[in-house]
Amino acid sequence: MSDPTTSRRDRLRAQTSAEIKAIALQLMADGGPSAISLRAIAREMGMTASAIYSYFATRDDLITALIGDVYTSAVDAAEAARDAVPESDPGARIMAWAQAMRTWALANPEGFRLIYGDPVPGYRAPDDGPGQQAELRACSALLGLVDAAWPTARVQRPEGRSYDWADFHPDLVAHAREDFPDLPPAGVAMTLSVWGRMHGLLTLEIYGHLRTFMHDPGTVYRDEMYDFTVSLGLRS
Incomplete structure (x- = not known):
């Protein structure tokens, strides 16, 4: 039987990853490719830099x-x-x-x-x-x-x-x-x-x-x- 807690955690992680990618594309649309940065995305999402690095270690x-x-x-x-x-x-x-x-x-x-x-x-x-x-x-x-x-x-x-x-x-x-x-x-x-x-x-x-x-x-x-x-x- 699957672990419902793990499944929920995986779903939330996938949703957050998708949101990070969507914001990255929006930053690119607004400011060009150089505007994509993990810190900028973290600010947009109200996350700490350390939290977003747990999803993507580098830009x-x-x-x-x-x-x-x-x-x-x-x-x-x-x-x-x-x-x-x-x-x-x-x-x-x-x-x-x-x-x-x-x-x-x-x-x-x-x-x-x-x-x-x-x-x-x-x-x-x-x-x-x-x-x-x-x-x-x-x-x-x-x-x-x-x-x-x-x-x-x-x-x-x-x-x-x-x-x-x-x-x-x-x-x-x-x-x-x-x-x-x-x-x-x-x-x-x-x-x-x-x-x-x-x-x-x-x-x-x-x-x-x-x-x-x-x-x-x-x-x-x-x-x-x-x-x-x-x-x-x-x-x-």
Whole structure:
């Protein structure tokens, strides 16, 4: 039988940890990444510094946990949208992933800036932290989308231009060749292109650069992604 006292203590600890992370994101929204500090969060919550250190020993521990949560949330949303589309329609699955990322980013702009935009001064990510694990999930998912589309995709390159495995980081090469052995180097380049096309306009929107030019930046984003899938021959 479980210990009800322990369960209650665990629930309270989880709630407090979640509140600490929420305040950290709000501090970032108000003052930028450098505004995140355990002492500032403790003041906001009415806690002593020693009390908050029992949850996160250092600011970097908090940032690591926060990035892991935020990145995992983004990938969860994108994977759910992708999986709602039949595997037989790779173009629509790419569109679903892209649209889900935009929806998530608009609902979590501080989180988007944390993982894709503003570096936290002085922060050093661990080699295999939760953020890196979520990033690997995202990379694997995008490689999978491209791998599914590759057999029928049209890829046009300047004359004489080709990709070789030496063009990419060895860790990315090892991962791609292990999980997607039929995907050539050009497919990895296409994956990076998909990622860039998704996040380029989205970054401009999240940082407020498009609102001065149009009422609904989402229309350009959707058109950009649709045009991209058409250019690959994934849509007629």
